[in-house]
Amino acid sequence: MYRTHTCGELRLENVSGKVLLSGWVQKIRNLGGMTFIDLRDRYGITQLVVDGETNKDLSDEVRELGREYVIQIEGVVAERSNKNPKMPTGDVEILLESLKVLNSSELPPFTIEDDTDGGEELRMRYRYLDIRRNPIRENLELRHRMGFEIRNFLNSLNFIEIETPVLIKSTPEGARDFVVPSRMNRGEFYALPQSPQVFKQLLMIGGMDKYFQIVKCFRDEDLRADRQPEFTQIDCEMSFIDQDDVLNSFEGLAKHLFKNIKGVEIDYDFPRLPYSEAMKYYGSDKPDIRFEMKFVEISDTVKSNGFKVFDDAEYVGAICAAGCAGYSRKQLDKLTNFVKSPQVGATGMIYIKYNQDGTVKSSVDKFFSQEKLIEVCEQCGAKPGDLVLILAGGKSKTLSALGDLRLEMGDQLGLRDNNKFAPLWVVDFPLLEWDEDSNRFHAMHHPFTSPKDEDVELIETAPGRVRANAYDIVINGVEIGGGSIRIHNEQLQQKMFELLGFSQEEAEEQFGFLMNAFKYGAPPHGGVAFGFDRWVALFSGAESIRDVIAFPKNNAGRDVMIDSPSSLAQAQLKELSIDVVEEDEEN
């Protein structure tokens, strides 16, 4: 037996008990003649103590230990004279009686502490040591608990978890697939799923009624800031439901997690904001509504005053930053640089300081009267002491830039508190978006999304105006999930494929089995998929989803710990009937 208790378990009531513990040496300190060891395992830290005066041999053994040695000890629990209220085990210590080294350790390449001296690359190379650190361990524990609670909740609603295949078929639509050469089917390939979309719809056609799966998905993208080639979805689908049923079910899931994981009781319905309003008031389809600061369109107020920037603009919009009238030249310049940065892309920024004394000071004083500027301020709901920030230009670009500015001001004003949560649904997304490059419509969500009944007639006349039964769930400006009610009618599905520019043949080749399935009694159905990594990251406060994944890949798609991907032996390639094309062969 290696232990009677874990290192996080002992309390005052265990005093005088003889115990066996096992764990890692976190730290050794000598104080006077006493030696203290912090012994660590997943559950906590327990202090061990040995008196060098009375127990010299054991004290000498302890001196041989190093950081991260794995040891097993025997001793008696004693009450500490000097208690540590910050540790659950801080009331007790173990009077060491014997010790056995289970394994030694070389000096780790970085310190196993909450704040480590290891850079990300080093920590990734030694991820198994990084995982010993509290922040990573806690993230993985959180991830487990979230997965567990998600399953509990969905099971209680009669959802059943069904595994869909990982070796599927490549479809050219959408992001790039990872593919897998088939040895038994020469020259043919499987693909790894970007999502189980088609399979969950087939399960609904198969009468499974309520399906979910916490499942790995794969996307061969050039990795931007916080993407991984493999990621985890909470994938869900329901039959005989309308949009409200779906939203209510998964709002329930979110509330369950808020309550059971974060201890936050949300006793109100999540706001349901149409996409058009999200864009109008926040310039984003994933607005952070922890704070207001809604956009006010002031085009009508400020146009035709001889200020060319406004007069030429398709859109002039403003936000009011409460209490910021005192912003310095330097602060305002910094904001101007922020909006002019390539990521934001505005051409400039106009401000109006609504001073405490009721006067205004603006960067466009010479074009506008004080009265006009005060009118603008009041239109924006500004009070004396507030600062109004204005962007102008093409509508969609300006809305987006103003959205970035709003978030920046939210940060500056401390309005984006990580311990506050503001969830909402964004609904009524457009069914289609126009793609300039290919000069045709693309599905905004995916080709199976149904149009709103009341908009169906617009499909022929004004496809761009058709709204979809599609929705996203957004928390604190992070889109953590989205879904739609699907088309369950074969004819409508075919019309959608036409609209998206699929030839009959292409549609047949790629989705033939799904369209065929629709012939045999498909029920009305719809669902949602959540980004599990992102949701865990949001709840953990992690900056990157890498921090909530046990063994993540870097931005080049490499696992630097196992050094993968790697080259294959020629024999292995031959068996698969494939060959690597050399760079010069390509032309």
Next chain:
Amino acid sequence: MYRTHTCGELRLENVSGKVLLSGWVQKIRNLGGMTFIDLRDRYGITQLVVDGETNKDLSDEVRELGREYVIQIEGVVAERSNKNPKMPTGDVEILLESLKVLNSSELPPFTIEDDTDGGEELRMRYRYLDIRRNPIRENLELRHRMGFEIRNFLNSLNFIEIETPVLIKSTPEGARDFVVPSRMNRGEFYALPQSPQVFKQLLMIGGMDKYFQIVKCFRDEDLRADRQPEFTQIDCEMSFIDQDDVLNSFEGLAKHLFKNIKGVEIDYDFPRLPYSEAMKYYGSDKPDIRFEMKFVEISDTVKSNGFKVFDDAEYVGAICAAGCAGYSRKQLDKLTNFVKSPQVGATGMIYIKYNQDGTVKSSVDKFFSQEKLIEVCEQCGAKPGDLVLILAGGKSKTLSALGDLRLEMGDQLGLRDNNKFAPLWVVDFPLLEWDEDSNRFHAMHHPFTSPKDEDVELIETAPGRVRANAYDIVINGVEIGGGSIRIHNEQLQQKMFELLGFSQEEAEEQFGFLMNAFKYGAPPHGGVAFGFDRWVALFSGAESIRDVIAFPKNNAGRDVMIDSPSSLAQAQLKELSIDVVEEDEEN
């Protein structure tokens, strides 16, 4: 709203209630002027009724419906005069008031009934229709409940579920890997995991203490009878444990599932049978111990009697088939043919009938006295009325053939009842097995398995005799899981690699990161992995694991529903820097 209740929900207490139901038309019958519809969903079947006399229009609408149409109905719950006690909803029916067709259906290619007229190939092509059948639906529901209970149980023991990567690194050892070309890392490949073995060991080194995962694994094998290229494991690992801790924990899991899934309370400890005894008494490392019929070695008794077959045999073994002394010539010939079939591979079979009158009749009467034959019978525990069956030859082949004969007799005697469960642990597996082809030792389990402490000294002198801390869990002759205590010592691990014929370089290239990890304080650890598909199949009584997988592949590794694998566009291959090698290019 599509429904107020499911089709499995209504009872007598709902009588007079107005309800909305949605589902599939299972069957329509006309009886006199009445029309009855069986409406089906995942939850059950509810009978709808319409009176053609009083409600001609609705009755006409019903006549338009076909099998598998999806409809929504409104009606009032009524008590049936002619109750059906076999259906949970059999006390009531719905007096139909209105009906809406949600979707029509073509005639399905096979009947959606428990006993369908569809062959396997056809059902696989239309798997989404096959899933509507009760047997498949129930298997998927069982699979969900088993997964759910496994997670509940392991969570209660402080195991945490951690996802390990799917895109990993190819290792030439063991079965073939599926590989994935990396577009971003030209000429390099990921591999799909055959198991998360290395990662779970790294998680233990990372201090996660108790890990589990229900996870897809992949093996590019030529598919035998009941294998799938992708399959699901319940993968588990623990730290600071010895073999008893692991066995007790997972025996607990098995008991939990028996109780909560099968309603079978197992109140005894699972037998722990050494591998050597399993082979000696059952000729198998996965014995079916639902019945006794142990082997008795009779070499000493029957040798040197002038019967060459016995005299030349390395091993002569017998089993006693109770009450079978009356077996006919024909029955005995059939058994002889069975043991001589290529799958079994014996050269012949000898029988002794121990007649009710105390006489014996044997196929070797002319070589042995009655007394001798009675001696053999009694050595085998036979009583008058029993039949003794004897095989002779090389030891390992004969043990195996006798094992097959034992199972056959178990079947013939009805001793292998699917509703009876006899679990056991097989322990003390050999560490190594000699491979004739490569003329060297292979790891019987895998290269990380630890030898028994008391056998460590044999590693140098008699490696074939070293027993491992390795174990399998077997239920009714099916191996549903296995595992081992791992080596946690770097030097011992290196010695193992040497013994297995890895050069320092090969070991470094393939397992370098693991061996490196061992330098930083690896705890004692071990674990187990269960074949989830097989366990579900065992509990469901399914003949094949295909029956408990939503979308299985056939024996050629093809998904005939989505027609995968398939060829890729040349552009896609080019982007991946690979090319398919034509057959004639190969030479």
